[in-house]
Amino acid sequence: MKHKRLCEEGFGEKGNYTIILPIDQGVEHGPVDAFYATDHPEMLDIDYQVDYIAELLHEGLVGATALPKRTANLLCKKYPHLAQDVILKLNHGNNLNKKLEPSQAIYASSRHASNMGGVGFTIYPGSSKQDEMIDYFGKIQEHKPDNVKSILWSYPRGGDFYKTTLKTIMHAAYMAAQLEPDVIKVKMPTNNDDVTNIVKAACGIPVVFSGGRFSGTQHMVLYAERIAKAGGYGMIVGRNVFQREPDKAKNLLRDIHNIFRET
Amino acid sequence: MKHKRLCEEGFGEKGNYTIILPIDQGVEHGPVDAFYATDHPEMLDIDYQVDYIAELLHEGLVGATALPKRTANLLCKKYPHLAQDVILKLNHGNNLNKKLEPSQAIYASSRHASNMGGVGFTIYPGSSKQDEMIDYFGKIQEHKPDNVKSILWSYPRGGDFYKTTLKTIMHAAYMAAQLEPDVIKVKMPTNNDDVTNIVKAACGIPVVFSGGRFSGTQHMVLYAERIAKAGGYGMIVGRNVFQREPDKAKNLLRDIHNIFRET
Amino acid sequence: MKHKRLCEEGFGEKGNYTIILPIDQGVEHGPVDAFYATDHPEMLDIDYQVDYIAELLHEGLVGATALPKRTANLLCKKYPHLAQDVILKLNHGNNLNKKLEPSQAIYASSRHASNMGGVGFTIYPGSSKQDEMIDYFGKIQEHKPDNVKSILWSYPRGGDFYKTTLKTIMHAAYMAAQLEPDVIKVKMPTNNDDVTNIVKAACGIPVVFSGGRFSGTQHMVLYAERIAKAGGYGMIVGRNVFQREPDKAKNLLRDIHNIFRET
Amino acid sequence: MKHKRLCEEGFGEKGNYTIILPIDQGVEHGPVDAFYATDHPEMLDIDYQVDYIAELLHEGLVGATALPKRTANLLCKKYPHLAQDVILKLNHGNNLNKKLEPSQAIYASSRHASNMGGVGFTIYPGSSKQDEMIDYFGKIQEHKPDNVKSILWSYPRGGDFYKTTLKTIMHAAYMAAQLEPDVIKVKMPTNNDDVTNIVKAACGIPVVFSGGRFSGTQHMVLYAERIAKAGGYGMIVGRNVFQREPDKAKNLLRDIHNIFRET
């Protein structure tokens, strides 16, 4: 398969794949857990962070980056030629108060992404907020500029159902697909399941899988193999990249690229 | 009676009937329970699914199909001449979290159906969301293009009243009728009741009855007889069609047509 | 007093009165309890029902009829010259789930009544929904065409206060009056109270009293006498008319007219 | 001090004062407790009531009157030259169901007051509805005609804090002041406190104090003295006026005027 950036021709087509770098854990888990208390604490410095993201994009190690508003704007200002690689993440949750219903607040609108490559949005199928999140995404689809792609995070949340079974993720992928984003992002099932059916459940819309928590290279490589073999369109690798020391992160990305390229 | 497609002249008039194929269980029950874990697992593949729906329409075995947005758009893209047979289902529930209040999220707006034959919408009489669902349907009626028909699913939900008695279904049908959709869809009562009064409760608006869960051919044939005899306008048969092997499904549809034709 | 139709000159003035036929119990109690399981089951048939309403209007036995949207539209279509006698009831509750907060859903907007004589709306003083119901009625008053009259049902609901004392009904009538509808509808107090003060509480706006549940002719006649004597503007008689056999219903209406005429 | 009507030049300025007659207890407590079961039951008759209000205005005993919509409109229709003395009260609570959260429904909009002297609105600092009430008042201020004055009732409600201490009333007055109405209305503290600091807490906006429940003349005169001495701008006296026999009410008003005049 060939690596394609988000806004490159052929993106989303069979035979291609992409690796996306999301840096939204700063809002969700806070900058200490996301950046400072990791193997790569320099990321707490936003100037360093922006340069580092640009470096990974320049080296072709990732094909897009999903960022909250401030980070996205700083990157686009300093590296205007990379704006088309930026996915502006419009909503974010946070883990400050675990007693709250799972939800995400709106931090930006699709208008703010008019010069960027895409917008990202999360829905929580199964949560008490699912109806309004689904409804809101419909409005984003309607109002965003045509040339801005939409990437839909679909994470089952709420209730006590088991959230990361193959079956539940397929359900979330199918719901997301019926909303017709340009790309669907789902989690990997916790069991060692074949994810082919998740790809099928997405009804022809490219699916990228999240890399999940920081884990060993070996684990990530196995993930990539399962995804590539199953027809997944690629990976969204965040913490496994930006919480690693740069050399190790780049090596991991190269390993993942190799797996997709050879599939 | 004569079979009429949704947008054919004479649709909805006495002496005619229709069979509608809904495929919205993928959103509601998930693609595993709806498609993969059935006698017809190929349906998980959206390309196969779209071709199969087209085949049933081409062969005149169904007169319309009610679909979620992505499926509807794929069908209309590949088979543009069938667009007038498509009912875009605008809202969907899901069974991911059974502790949530019965509700349905908005997946599409009537604008997305401007080139299709109709829009479908569900209300849950008796649920705590009934007021806003009823209100929303009023807005759909007001804003949809005139040539797009509206089909209203009216399912009593919520509370501990017995939801599928003849009396409750009549109540739901009457409420739906006062909202003046083009077609009303209700469930069959669980007892073996004569459904003539459900048809009467619909105040002259054509009523189609749902086929319900996957069941034996014999059962479905008896259903069809009860409906035809009572003046029902036809059936919405989903799981009993798409969860059967194609040959058996087509035979079942032919049996149902025979019953309505001979009435 | 002289009987005046809703849209006749002199309607609402002293020395006149009116009898209104509401048929909204089909939505509220369902078509079985409202029509089918009564002494007049033919009413379940909407064609019969529409003809029967027209007959009572033609014979001058009622001066207006309050109907849900479908029934209203069918009547206006078949008997266009009676459209000015129709009050389109805009909101309705239902008794499907008795655990829900007392509320009413919007089934129609005042725009749908542009060619009719009036719109009807219900508020529930004392319920947790009272604020939004009152607010909504304000919007109806603002947006309805000037020649369309407004009739406001004001029924204390919710909490454990005794809902049909003279004092509570006076409170509901006064609240309704301050919203300035063209006509106020209230219930009769359950005690045998003089209702003169309810009429006073309405601040000069004509008050019509509901006939309540199906009851004996004698009872209805006593009701009518209490109302006429107290300066009430008339009665809204629904179930006591349409749940009776036609001959008996007409006789009852004639008795009521006689009482008002002779007052 | 000199008595000034609401719309007279010099209203609100130091050295002047005003007495306002509010008749909104009909909505809040019902017409029985407000009018009928008092020493002045004739007030239940709206024609009598309107004439009586006009009489008090004509005799200069009150400088404005705060009324619900129907009463206000009847007064303005019969006595158009008094319209500039009318404050249209826009929202009202009621005591029908004491289990409801303290709240007030919107009965009228500032547009309805375009030919009157002012609009009145209530906020409940400390209640769970305070945010939306405060927000709503902001919208009134923005949309009302410039020549229509705004009078803001600010009553601490909700929770179990002691609602009529000097400190709590000062807090409510300060919150009201920051919303910049033309006049603030607060309650008297239940203790015999000096109310100078309430006047100060209003940040230069004229404060009128409510007369409270029906009480003896002696009590009212002491109230007036405390208010006048403290720099209060006047009183809003409702029940103590309209629930008294006319002669006694007028004498009470004269006593109050004397106190303010002599201060």
Added chain:
Amino acid sequence: MKHKRLCEEGFGEKGNYTIILPIDQGVEHGPVDAFYATDHPEMLDIDYQVDYIAELLHEGLVGATALPKRTANLLCKKYPHLAQDVILKLNHGNNLNKKLEPSQAIYASSRHASNMGGVGFTIYPGSSKQDEMIDYFGKIQEHKPDNVKSILWSYPRGGDFYKTTLKTIMHAAYMAAQLEPDVIKVKMPTNNDDVTNIVKAACGIPVVFSGGRFSGTQHMVLYAERIAKAGGYGMIVGRNVFQREPDKAKNLLRDIHNIFRET
């Protein structure tokens, strides 16, 4: 570092700092606790208060002042040349009812600040109202005039998490930063932590720290040193200024200026 007023060129740039005087505790804690029961009770008098704020601005002891609407308007009216130093605080909470969810009501809109220097707004990360507060700030940013700066108070509230740890404040600062206000205001951590990382968490947006409750001069000086050393942009000192006797307050401000100037 050099002191810069809010609207002076160079404000927000490295090498500069600012001291802001907020007087919003009158709304939050009431005028008794905020003004009257302090060492500086004259502040209860709004005329005195406005003159005193102007004096501190004239003497260059503070570079901006954050005020509720009435206070802001009085200051701008009496001292129009100081309008560009005023930050209109748009929302306020209050402590009247401690059982309510932490929230803030809207007292003013950014339109009211069109001739002032800035608008202030508070979000409560971690509270059940956080989503709508964040959403509302997005709308402020969109609609405010370009030349009006935005200052975002970001205070973790709600739940039982420890609200003033370094880590939690960093999280709140990071969330605020992603909303891109012109200035972020956070609290000081209760431990004696180095606040450098809070400044970093703000992603390049100037951070000012609140002075907190009334405390000894020594304590405030230590605060200022920690902030200045860590790259903080300055302090928002309210109660420690306006609850002190003027001479002592001015001395404290001079001490704080000295610390920042010498850093």
